[in-house]
Amino acid sequence: MSHMRSVSIKDIAQEVGVSTTTVSFVLNGKAKEKRISDELKDKILKTAERLNYRPNQVARGLRTGQTHTLGLIVEDISNPFFAHLARFVEDEADKSGYKVMFCSTENNDEKAISLLYLLRHRQMDGFIIIPTSGIEKEIRSLVNEKKPVVLVDRYFPSLDTSYVTVDNFKGASDGTKLLLAKGYKHILLVTLESDQVQMTERERGYKEAMSSKSLAESGDILRIPYDLTHAQMVKSIASHIDASPGIDSAFFTTNYLGVAGLEALRQLKKVIPDQIAVLSFDDNDLFRLGSPSISVISQPIREIGKKAVEIILSLISSKSEEPRHYILKPEIVERESI
Amino acid sequence: MSHMRSVSIKDIAQEVGVSTTTVSFVLNGKAKEKRISDELKDKILKTAERLNYRPNQVARGLRTGQTHTLGLIVEDISNPFFAHLARFVEDEADKSGYKVMFCSTENNDEKAISLLYLLRHRQMDGFIIIPTSGIEKEIRSLVNEKKPVVLVDRYFPSLDTSYVTVDNFKGASDGTKLLLAKGYKHILLVTLESDQVQMTERERGYKEAMSSKSLAESGDILRIPYDLTHAQMVKSIASHIDASPGIDSAFFTTNYLGVAGLEALRQLKKVIPDQIAVLSFDDNDLFRLGSPSISVISQPIREIGKKAVEIILSLISSKSEEPRHYILKPEIVERESI
DNA sequence: CTGAAAGCGCTTACAG
């Protein structure tokens, strides 16, 4: 019972003895509008059913110029932050009949550019992008060509696109202030060597909080190159902490830095929070259920995903719309680690 | 500088003063084969470059019948097991110029069926599917229509499809035997109420290991309905363990059951492994870095993803091929929890 | 109430 060619609108038309136009109208629910008789409509519907007709969306996409597909470009789909984001984007897109195609950039400019290129070939209706720092030019041309695009997690201050992020400055500043309020004085900030806005803002928040205190408090910043392997990150963090006995607390600016940090502290056999307090951006199972549980600055991922899809869909339906910016509130979750 | 219509092969043809045929040939690298002069070839290439030509893959897909897109249907993309699988599938597919479109079924038959339907409309070249138990009929018709499909993590014994899984029986049996060898006698198996092969095999492995011991050893099985929320799972596990003082160890058959289990034990303030030993299927950051770290039966996710893509690509390139089955070896990772 | 025809952007057998 296998066909090499699947059944098309033409087959139905032939079977019923009518034009493909009529079939198309009926199948698209325009029977009423086109005033096609109920008998004929039923006959066409029944025949489509009987022949097990499946509309070819590729053909429809070519004809209408709408593929009902969103391109989602993340840093790494296996990172829990992006995996959850993907899921919420999927759910939200699904409600409007959109599917999503994902790609991981590994935070690599070359890869990101080539992925964006490939996705454009495939006529995505819109793009939800966690940009790498070197992809500004390509995003700009996307915008210039009026392609719907929304940046997530980070954006380019010099580029007027829609974006949705979190108030990273406030998150980092509040987190640091919480540590200070708890009596920790020598706070190490472990962050990524990055010029991207989400990272610079977090660093700025930390610095602002530190500077608001007296000079007795002293900070320290460890900047990890973002192309290190996980093992190298762990090693780098461990050796820095080991060499800095004065430090009483560590603040990690991303979830995988936090994970690497816990691994480092474990190697050093540091007791949390007695020997060193820990705070991290982003939440995950390890932070939530590990022992001790880790305090975090949690991002509202579901809301971020929802907003991103909402923006992209509104951009798709009305090309002229102005860029929209959403800056959501991160939430401090206090646990046992501080 | 924005165009409503992007540049097509026709624009290039017009610009150069040549037919679209010729343009298509050189753009597809067939200049040599079609013996098109180097001058002309260069001119066409230059013009394409200058006009910033981007081939429309939707049109190509319609014409050639190949979309170079794989459909990946998982249970939940935000679950670390599937998130990692997705990443490895992506990487492997990428090497052959394929992109992947993902969907989450939530282990819901209706949703799975509708997703498969939607993806078929979109002319995926192949499907990598983590099936729900009620989707057998739809998978069967996929196979009957000679669509390339490979099942992952589980399969239907009564359906002759390609699949790649892990030796779940051996994994569960070895894990149980390890607990027994460590002196634990009263092992609780916490599993899903499921008739799917990966689950029944794990339960069978556990039972086999238990029955190989004397009657002094006694087991207990808690079967969690798979439609419970996370909180309900935690509650169900907690109350069962709380009501079974004789139990000295717990073996969880999936990663999220393990996570819920740890949460339950934390609520009950049970000390691991002194009051209760813990073993779980699947690995994750929490198991690896939590305190105490949790022993696991780890699946070779990268290899699973690679194999799945390898099979699907070979199915795509030669439709006649026989189904292939891969049963990979799980690995026991002993940590502090037993 | 219904259909012939054009066209979305490609590829490719066929012809010269």
Place this chain on the structure above:
DNA sequence: CTGAAAGCGCTTACAG
């Protein structure tokens, strides 16, 4: 060496 033409499976303005 190169091109005219058909066709992938749809949708839709136009005509009657």
